Amino acid sequence: MESTSGRVPAAPSKPETAVFVSGVASMGLEILAGRVVAPQFGSSIYTWGSIIGVFLAALSLGYHVGGKRAATEATNERLAVLLAGTAGYVAVLIFAGDLLLASAAAFPLPARYASLPAIVLLFGPPTYLLGFISPYGAELTRADGIGAASGHVYAVGTVGSLVGAFGTTYFLIPSLSVDLIGLAFGASLVVTAAWLLFPSPERRPAAAVAVVTLLLVAAVLAPAVGYSVRGEVVYQTQTPYQELEVIDSGDTRTLYLDGQRHSAMDKDAPTRHVFEYTRYFHVPMLVADDVDRVLFVGGGGFTGPKRFVEEYNATVDVAEIDPEVIDVAREYFRVPETDQLNVYNEGGRQYLQETEKTYDLIVLDAYKRDKVPFQLTTVEFMQLANDRLDEDGVLLANVISARNGPASKFYRAEYKTMERAFPQVYAFPTAGAASVQNIELMATKRDGQLTEAELRERNEERDVGLDLSDEIANFERSAETDGVPVLRDDRAPVDSLLEPMAGQRYVVEETGDGDDNESEALAPPPLRADAARGPAVAG
Structure with a gap:
C-alpha cells in the first residue's frame, strides 16, 4: 500500500x-x-x-x-x-x-x-x-x-x-x-x-x-454619528496620496491630512485667516510693486487663494496634485466659482515645467511636517520658479521646521538652497524660538534686501487688506547655514533633515475670533522685534 x-x-x-x-x-x-x-x-x-x-x-x-x-x-x-x-x-x-x-x-x-x-x-x-x-x-x-x-x-x-x-x-x-x-x-x-x-x-x-x-x-x-476627539467628522476618505478628514469644531472647519491640521476655515467668515501663518502670504505684497498673477503650489483648504481672490484684483492659479483635495475644497471650504481662480490637477513642478505663464508671486504651500516632496525643495526647482517669475516677482515658501537647534536642519537647508537661486532671501518665523513651526521663506529677484523699517513704511502706505506689523516684527535677515547641504535633484536628503523633528510638538498659532489683525497665540507668544532680528543659529 x-x-x-x-x-x-x-x-x-x-x-x-x-x-x-x-x-x-x-x-x-x-x-x-x-x-x-x-x-x-x-x-x-x-x-x-x-x-x-x-x-x-x-x-x-x-x-x-x-x-x-x-x-x-x-x-x-x-x-x-x-x-x-x-x-x-x-x-x-x-x-x-x-x-x-x-x-x-x-x-x-x-x-x-x-x-x-x-x-x-x-x-x-x-x-x-x-x-x-x-x-x-x-x-x-x-x-x-x-x-x-x-x-x-x-x-x-x-x-x-x-x-x-x-x-x-x-x-x-x-x-x-x-x-x-x-x-x-x-x-x-x-x-x-x-x-x-x-x-x-x-x-x-x-x-x-x-x-x-x-x-x-x-x-x-x-x-x-459625529463623535471624534477632535470634533464632528464631516467627511473622511483615503486618497492615493494621504488620509483626508474634514472636521468641525464649533465655528471652525479644519482639513486634516494624514492626521495633521492643514487648513482651517471660519464657517461664518470663510476668507478669514484662522491660522496665523497664512497671514504671511500677504507679506510679498509689500515687496512686489504690482501683483496681477499669483500661483499657489498646493491647495489644501484654499485659504490663501480664496482671500487673494476676494482682496486683490489678481488672477489666481492653483496647482494641486490630489484631485480629492480639490473636490473637498470646493464642497466643504467654499471655494468660489470665478474666472479669477483657475485650478489645475497637477504637481507643482510638472505644472511649472509645462506652463508658459509667468507670475508676480508664487506661494509654495505643499510641504507637511513629515512629508516633503523633495522635487519641490531643490535648487533646480528654485531656479525653475525663478524662471517663471517676472523681474519683480517673489517666491514665498511655507516651510515647517524649527528656527534653531537640531530640528532646524530642513529650514536652514532650504534657506541655503534658495540663496543659490535668488539674490535675496527673507525669513519670517511664526512662533516661539524652540518649537517646530511654520517659517515663511520669501525670495526675491531684487539686488538689495528691504530693511525692517522699509517694510513697515510700506505696510503703512499700501492697502494690502491686513495690518502686517506683527509679521514684520518677526523678520530675520539671515540664517546660519553651516553644516546643512544645498538640496539638489541628485541629492536631496529631505528625510534625514526632517528626522530631528520626529515626536516634537508642532505649534500652529491661531488668530483671534474677530478681526484678522487681532492675533491670539494658542501656544508660545508671538516673537517680538528684539527677539526676531538675530540669526537662527543651530544648537
Missing part, C-alpha cells in the same frame, strides 16, 4: 483558515502602521525600520510562547479567543488610536527612536496574539507528520501575508480610511473566530466574539 505520510488534505481546515486570516491581518496591520504613526513621527527609514522590527519581535514572541503551549492548549475555541482578542485591540485602535499615539509621543527619546514606544503600544499586543495562531494551527492541522504540518501551516500563513501586503497597499489604502481598513481586519478576525466555534459554540468564547463584534461596530460608528 502507498504511504500517505506527509500528505496534506486539499481542502483547508478551520485552523488552517485561521492561520491564513492571521497572516492577512498581521501584514495588513504592518502596512497600515505606517499610515497611523507617520503623522506624529514621519515616514522616514527609522519609522519603517521600527515598525518592521516591532512586528517581527512581537510575532517571534508569540510563536515562542504559542509553540510551548500548543501541545496542551491548542483547540478551535482557543484560536477563536485569540482572534477575538486581536480584533478587540483593533477596535481600541480605531476608537482611541490618536490618544494612544499622543501619549506615547511623550517619551523623551532621541528623534530616530521616538516612534518605538508608540509602535509597541499600538501594534505590539495584537501582533503578539497573532503569533500564537501558527503554532496552534500546526498542532491542529490534519497534515501527517510534524514537518508536513509545520511547513504547510507556515506556507498558508505566508500566502495570507502576501494577500495582506498587496491587498492593503493596492486596494484598501487607496479606497478606504484608516478606520475602515482597521474595521475590515477586525471583521475578518471575528468572522473567522465565529466560524471556528460553529456549530456548537461554547459560552465564553461565543460571548467574547459577540462583545468584540459590538466593540468594532461602536468604534467605527462613533465618528460616523
Whole structure:
C-alpha cells in the first residue's frame, strides 16, 4: 500500500483558515502602521525600520510562547479567543488610536527612536496574539507528520501575508480610511473566530466574539454619528496620496491630512485667516510693486487663494496634485466659482515645467511636517520658479521646521538652497524660538534686501487688506547655514533633515475670533522685534 505520510488534505481546515486570516491581518496591520504613526513621527527609514522590527519581535514572541503551549492548549475555541482578542485591540485602535499615539509621543527619546514606544503600544499586543495562531494551527492541522504540518501551516500563513501586503497597499489604502481598513481586519478576525466555534459554540468564547463584534461596530460608528476627539467628522476618505478628514469644531472647519491640521476655515467668515501663518502670504505684497498673477503650489483648504481672490484684483492659479483635495475644497471650504481662480490637477513642478505663464508671486504651500516632496525643495526647482517669475516677482515658501537647534536642519537647508537661486532671501518665523513651526521663506529677484523699517513704511502706505506689523516684527535677515547641504535633484536628503523633528510638538498659532489683525497665540507668544532680528543659529 502507498504511504500517505506527509500528505496534506486539499481542502483547508478551520485552523488552517485561521492561520491564513492571521497572516492577512498581521501584514495588513504592518502596512497600515505606517499610515497611523507617520503623522506624529514621519515616514522616514527609522519609522519603517521600527515598525518592521516591532512586528517581527512581537510575532517571534508569540510563536515562542504559542509553540510551548500548543501541545496542551491548542483547540478551535482557543484560536477563536485569540482572534477575538486581536480584533478587540483593533477596535481600541480605531476608537482611541490618536490618544494612544499622543501619549506615547511623550517619551523623551532621541528623534530616530521616538516612534518605538508608540509602535509597541499600538501594534505590539495584537501582533503578539497573532503569533500564537501558527503554532496552534500546526498542532491542529490534519497534515501527517510534524514537518508536513509545520511547513504547510507556515506556507498558508505566508500566502495570507502576501494577500495582506498587496491587498492593503493596492486596494484598501487607496479606497478606504484608516478606520475602515482597521474595521475590515477586525471583521475578518471575528468572522473567522465565529466560524471556528460553529456549530456548537461554547459560552465564553461565543460571548467574547459577540462583545468584540459590538466593540468594532461602536468604534467605527462613533465618528460616523459625529463623535471624534477632535470634533464632528464631516467627511473622511483615503486618497492615493494621504488620509483626508474634514472636521468641525464649533465655528471652525479644519482639513486634516494624514492626521495633521492643514487648513482651517471660519464657517461664518470663510476668507478669514484662522491660522496665523497664512497671514504671511500677504507679506510679498509689500515687496512686489504690482501683483496681477499669483500661483499657489498646493491647495489644501484654499485659504490663501480664496482671500487673494476676494482682496486683490489678481488672477489666481492653483496647482494641486490630489484631485480629492480639490473636490473637498470646493464642497466643504467654499471655494468660489470665478474666472479669477483657475485650478489645475497637477504637481507643482510638472505644472511649472509645462506652463508658459509667468507670475508676480508664487506661494509654495505643499510641504507637511513629515512629508516633503523633495522635487519641490531643490535648487533646480528654485531656479525653475525663478524662471517663471517676472523681474519683480517673489517666491514665498511655507516651510515647517524649527528656527534653531537640531530640528532646524530642513529650514536652514532650504534657506541655503534658495540663496543659490535668488539674490535675496527673507525669513519670517511664526512662533516661539524652540518649537517646530511654520517659517515663511520669501525670495526675491531684487539686488538689495528691504530693511525692517522699509517694510513697515510700506505696510503703512499700501492697502494690502491686513495690518502686517506683527509679521514684520518677526523678520530675520539671515540664517546660519553651516553644516546643512544645498538640496539638489541628485541629492536631496529631505528625510534625514526632517528626522530631528520626529515626536516634537508642532505649534500652529491661531488668530483671534474677530478681526484678522487681532492675533491670539494658542501656544508660545508671538516673537517680538528684539527677539526676531538675530540669526537662527543651530544648537
